[in-house]
Structures are given as C-alpha cells and as structure tokens.
Amino acid sequence: MAEAETGAKATGGRSAQLERTGLRHGWTTGACATAATTAAYTALLNGEFPDPVTIELPKGQRPAFALAAEELAADHAIAAVVKDAGDDPDVTHGALVRATVRALPPGSGVVFRAGPGVGTVTRPGLPLPVGEPAINPVPRQMMRDHIAAVAARHGGTGDVEIEISVDHGEEIARSTWNPRLGILGGLSILGTTGIVVPYSCSAWIDSIRRGVDVARAAGRRHVAGCTGSTSEKVAVAVHGLPQDALLDMGDFAGAVLKYLRRHPVDRLTVAGxxxxxxxxxxxxxxxxxxxxxxDKGFLAALARRAGADEKLAEAVATANTGLETVQLCSARGVPLGDLVAAAARDTALGVLRGAPVAVDVICIDRAGTVVGRAEPRGPRER
Structure with missing residues (x-):
C-alpha cells in the first residue's frame, strides 16, 4: 500500500533511511493524533482543513499527513489520519485515528477525552492517573504545543477539548498489553519520538516496563517474566501469580532484568x-x-560438568535441537535442564548487579512440561 493511501508522507530523512535498510519508518499513534488535532483545530479557527497537514516531531522532523476524513460544524471540527507503521509489524497499522476538537471558555486550557476505541486508565502504576484517557504524556505535550501554535497563527485562545478515538480500537487492543495493564476500552495513544522504527521492538520493551510499574503499584513483590503463553500458564500453576504479576517478556530478557535493576521487586521467576x-x-x-x-557446544560442556561421558557430550553437541539435548541427557540421568536453569539464573543475577531481587528459573518443553528448575537465589548467594 502506498504511503499516500496509508495517510502519511515524510519530508526529509525517510528516503535515506529506506536506502540504508530497505525498511520504511512509520508514525506512532501519538503523531497521527497530533496531525489530526492540528488539522481539526485549524479548521475550527479558519474554516479550512490543511491537507496534507504538517507537524513537528520532538526531534525536529516535519512529516506531512494526508487526511482520511474531515468534518466541520459550528462547535467542533473532526479530522482523521490513517496510521502508517511503515514496515514494522504493528497491530495498529492501518488504524483510523480521529481527533474531535471543541472550543472551551478562555482559561480552560487543553482537556483530553477518550473517544471510542481509546482506553481509560483503571490501575495505578502507569504515567497517567487512574480515570485519565490512555493518551501518554509525550503525545499530550505534542498536541498542546501544536494547539498553541495554531492558536497563535489564527487568533485562537488555545482552550480546547481534544477527543481522540480509533476506529475498532477496542478490538485491536485485545492484541496488546492494555487489558493486563488495566487500560480498558481501547488502545493507548503512544510515542516518544513520533516515529516507529521497524523491528526496533521499542513498544514491546515499553510494555514490559509498564508491566513492572503496574505490578509494583499493585503491591506485587513477585513477578514472572515469561517467553510465551505456555510458560506463563506454568508460572501461574507453580506460583499462583495473579495476572498483573505476569510480564510478557518474549525474547527481551535483558529488558526485564535491566528495568528490575532500577525498579526492583523481591522475586523474579523467569519461565520459558x-x-x-x-x-x-x-x-x-x-x-x-x-x-x-x-549453543550446543555450551550445552555439551554443561553436560560434561554434570558427569556425562564423552559419547553423550558429543551427542548433545551434534543434536538437531535444543530440546533434543535435554531429552538425550534425561534418558541418561544427566540433569541438563536444571543446569541450564541454574546458569540462566546466574546470568540474570549478573545483569541485576546486586539489585535486591531473588531469581528462580523454570524451563519447559513445548507441551508445558517442566524440564528444568533452579530455586530462588538472591544477589548475595551467587
């Protein structure tokens, strides 16, 4: 789908990025909401929707966005932009982000509302108070700045209500962390730079951090970082953890450990x-x-350390899969799964750098059977 059809065209920098990587940058929901807000407020003041509408991002880039919808009434204006996530596999790619702007009495400031498809914060621990629309601080500031700039150009007061909505946002949000984080009713309006970097995984890592924040705010002292849904079920079965203590770690073990190093809890279970x-x-x-x-050579060395003979160690080193290595060792009474769990725990404790977090590890196979355990150990027990 062409850029114009998905609602955004870049000015400067993006073509160079495409040449370097072959992947297009995209735009965050926060950038799209800012563009729609800017267009709607401009029309409310002067009767004309700028199309495309150009905004300035926090680092100075100036992308232009085509409008997908517009509506002007006596007391409000609506503009909409289709989110283009570039070549990133973003679940919000193609979502229609609408801004409805209404004038408020002088001195009212800028008030944010959650329209259909935008969530509301229902739990503490996020960077917004409970009851607020899930429009994050940086997008809010972007919208405030652009409202002020439009007001200065067209003689407005800058006192407005901004309602952001996303078509089908509540359905899309089921594929995000929002329900677990206590953001109900739809998506969050996100972004710190306005730009989506393909495969940067920044949104996932940010969700991990928010998950830790929510767990801590709820008083959870034991959390689990899980590589997938099966390991999550095992962590719940073993430890009885509630949903808000579960972190969808995926492949980002480092993100969990580094954030807990700065924001510790008493205990971390790593399950995967x-x-x-x-x-x-x-x-x-x-x-x-x-x-x-x-690294099957590494696994063979662990097996030797546990008493495997050279024939078994060679079989481990040449096995087709990681799971085959643990099966080979299990058949010979060598606890490779436990050794891997203990070594993973030691790596985690090293990354935590003495933070007061005890770590235990659970290794499973694809069916969810536990094939290795390492009991909790804290920083002073290494």
Missing part, C-alpha cells in the same frame, strides 16, 4: 522454553532466533 533459556544461560539477553542461537 528450554532452547530460549539456554541462550540466556549462555549469556544472551535477546533471545530472538535472528539475534542469538542455541
């Missing part, structure tokens, strides 16, 4: 598939298959 956690055991913090591989 054996192959992924063998990478953590070997010192990798990004567990994605494109960025780290199962």
């Amino acid at each position: 598939g054996f192959a992924k956690l063998s990478k953590l055991a070997a010192g990798h913090l990004d567990l994605h298959s494109a960025r780290s591989q199962v």
Whole structure:
C-alpha cells in the first residue's frame, strides 16, 4: 500500500533511511493524533482543513499527513489520519485515528477525552492517573504545543477539548498489553519520538516496563517474566501469580532484568522454553532466533560438568535441537535442564548487579512440561 493511501508522507530523512535498510519508518499513534488535532483545530479557527497537514516531531522532523476524513460544524471540527507503521509489524497499522476538537471558555486550557476505541486508565502504576484517557504524556505535550501554535497563527485562545478515538480500537487492543495493564476500552495513544522504527521492538520493551510499574503499584513483590503463553500458564500453576504479576517478556530478557535493576521487586521467576533459556544461560539477553542461537557446544560442556561421558557430550553437541539435548541427557540421568536453569539464573543475577531481587528459573518443553528448575537465589548467594 502506498504511503499516500496509508495517510502519511515524510519530508526529509525517510528516503535515506529506506536506502540504508530497505525498511520504511512509520508514525506512532501519538503523531497521527497530533496531525489530526492540528488539522481539526485549524479548521475550527479558519474554516479550512490543511491537507496534507504538517507537524513537528520532538526531534525536529516535519512529516506531512494526508487526511482520511474531515468534518466541520459550528462547535467542533473532526479530522482523521490513517496510521502508517511503515514496515514494522504493528497491530495498529492501518488504524483510523480521529481527533474531535471543541472550543472551551478562555482559561480552560487543553482537556483530553477518550473517544471510542481509546482506553481509560483503571490501575495505578502507569504515567497517567487512574480515570485519565490512555493518551501518554509525550503525545499530550505534542498536541498542546501544536494547539498553541495554531492558536497563535489564527487568533485562537488555545482552550480546547481534544477527543481522540480509533476506529475498532477496542478490538485491536485485545492484541496488546492494555487489558493486563488495566487500560480498558481501547488502545493507548503512544510515542516518544513520533516515529516507529521497524523491528526496533521499542513498544514491546515499553510494555514490559509498564508491566513492572503496574505490578509494583499493585503491591506485587513477585513477578514472572515469561517467553510465551505456555510458560506463563506454568508460572501461574507453580506460583499462583495473579495476572498483573505476569510480564510478557518474549525474547527481551535483558529488558526485564535491566528495568528490575532500577525498579526492583523481591522475586523474579523467569519461565520459558528450554532452547530460549539456554541462550540466556549462555549469556544472551535477546533471545530472538535472528539475534542469538542455541549453543550446543555450551550445552555439551554443561553436560560434561554434570558427569556425562564423552559419547553423550558429543551427542548433545551434534543434536538437531535444543530440546533434543535435554531429552538425550534425561534418558541418561544427566540433569541438563536444571543446569541450564541454574546458569540462566546466574546470568540474570549478573545483569541485576546486586539489585535486591531473588531469581528462580523454570524451563519447559513445548507441551508445558517442566524440564528444568533452579530455586530462588538472591544477589548475595551467587
């Protein structure tokens, strides 16, 4: 789909980025909401919608956005932009972001409302108070700045109500962290730079951080970082943890550990598939298959340390999969799963750098059977 059809055209910088990587940057929901807000307020003051509408992002870039819808009435104006996430696999790509702007009495300031498809904060721990629309601080400031600039150009007071909505946002939000974080009713309006960097995974990492914040605000002292839904179910079964203590870690073990280093809880359970956690055991913090591989030589060395003979160690080193290595060892009474869990725990404690967090590890196979455990150990027990 062409850029014009998805609602945004860049000015400067984006073509160079495309040449360097072959991947297009996109625009955050916060940038789209700011563009729609700017267009709507301009029309409310002078009767004309700028199309395309140009905004300035926090780092100075000036993208232009085509309008997908517009409506002007006596007391309000509506403009909409289709989100273009570039080449990032973003669930909000193609979403229609609408801004409805209404004038308020002088001195009212800028008031934000959640329209259909935008969530409301219902739990503490997020960067917004409970009851507020899930429009994050940076997008709010972007919209305030652009409202002020439009008011200065066209003689307005800058006192407005901004209602942001996203078509089908409540349905899309089911594929995000929002329900677990206590953001109900739809999506969050996000973005710190306004730009979506393809495969940067910044949104996932930010969700991990917000998950820790919500757990801490709820008084949870034990959280679990899980690589997927199966390991999450195992962590719940083993430890009885509530939903708001579960962190969808995915491949980003380092993101969980580094954030807990600065914002500790009493205990972290790391739960995941054996192959992924063998990478953590070997010192990798990004567990994605494109960025780290199962080191069967490392696993063979662990097996030798536990008493495996050379024939078994060679079978481990040449196995087809990580899971096959643990099966080979289990059949010979060598607890490779436990050794991997213990080594993964040691890596985690090293990243935590003495933060007061005890760590335990659970390794599972694809069916959810536990194949390795390491009991909790704190920073002074290493």
